[in-house]
Amino acid sequence: MSERGNGVVGVGEFGLIDRVTARLSYGPTVLLGPGDDAAVVVAADARVVASTDVLVEGRHFRRDWSAAQDIGHRAAAANLADVAAMGARTTALLVALCMPPxxxxxxxxxxxxxxxGEAAIVGASVVGGDMSASPTLTIAVTALGDLGGRAPVTRAGARPGDIVALAGRTGYAAAGLTVLSRGFRTPRLLVEAYRRPEVPYRAGPAAAEVGATAMIDVSDGLLADLGHVAQASGVAVDVRRDAFEVPRQMRDAAQALGVDPYTWLLTGGDDHALAATFPPTATLPTGWQPIGEVTAGAGVTVDRRQWEGPVGWDHFR
Known part of the structure; x- marks a missing residue:
């Protein structure tokens, strides 16, 4: 019988672990990689930033839409972006994989x-994890990061008068998901954005270095995630619609599918852009674009008006 016919049950848990770990390499922050009861990673800052995300087949990805390597990039990106949003750099990933036999x-x-491959973009390594049989393919990733001596940038520091800025793109992955959901495979720009995000990881530490007052990874939708900043900081946030350029491929897809492209741009997730607030006197680092301002009050508005409809993704809605 072929290997494909046997599935992972044909090579066994430890055989598969050996095959997977043989493909990995390790950076200088890894003192001990897979093979023991736990890995050992350098924590030069004496503080460790930690974040976990889980991807469930049918909920977060479909194997008929994305290749395994793309799903791996997406799973890593979700965690790497969270660490970057704290102003830190990821040093190591731990991965738990539950899969059908x-x-x-x-x-x-x-x-x-x-x-x-995604971890290597920031100089991080996959240092261990776990495997189990499961009827539902599930990927859980934990990231460990280093602040490099800086204070963490939380969601709670925004103040009235601050500039709201964005690094990276929004709406592309959401548009790609809509395209795939309607049975299409083009425009390629949008479909590939859904399959494999392009995350501005270095923009997080760069924002911390110039004094960003609050920061967040845009995973569930810009308005939803800025709402978390507004709530944690006790302020209001206003976003300018004219700060966003609608690319031609997105405009054409929106017209063909009967969608307002700003719904994708303002409420779509999975691109993992970074949103932050900066003092009004700050010089924004390269790659950061002003998109609004922080004011007194509560909630998030667009052009000073309440947004009608959902503001982002909710796992239980």
Whole structure:
């Protein structure tokens, strides 16, 4: 019988672990990688930033829409972006993989390639994890990060008068998801954005270095995530619609599908842009674009008006 027919049950848990870990490499922050009861990672700052995200098949990804390597990139990106949003840099990832026994071993290996490839963008390594049989394919990733001596940038520091700025793009992944959901595979720009986000990881530490007062990873939608900043900081946030350029491919897709493109731009998640607030006298680092301002009050508005409809993703809605 072929390996594909046997699935992972044909190579066994430890055989698959050996095949996956053989594909990994480790940076200088890793003192001990996979193979023992736990990994050992350098924590030069004496503080460790930690974040966990989980991806469930059918809820967060579909194997008929994305290759295993793309899903690995997405799973890593969700965690790397969270660490960057604290003003830190990821040093290590831990991955738990629960999978159906009939899953081809090669799929898990390609997933590992994607995880390691995305981690390498920031100089991080996959240092360990766990595997289990499960009827539902589930990927849980934990990221560990280093603040480099800086204070963490939380959601709670925004003040009236601050500039609201964005690094990275929003709406592309949401548009790609809509396109795929309607049975199409183009425009390629949007579909590929859904499959594999392009995250401005270095923009997080750069924002911290110039005194960003609050910061967040835009994973659930810009308005929803800025709402978390507004609530944590006890302020209001206003976003300017004219700060966003609608790319031609998105405009054409929106017209063909009967969607307002600003719904994607303002409420779509999974691009993992970073949103932050800065003092009005701050010089924004390269890659950061002003999109609004912080005012007294509560909540998030667009052009001083309440946004009608959902503001972002809610797992239980």
């Amino acid at each position: 009939e899953l081809p071993p090669g799929w898990a290996e390609e997933l590992a390639d994607g995880l390691a």
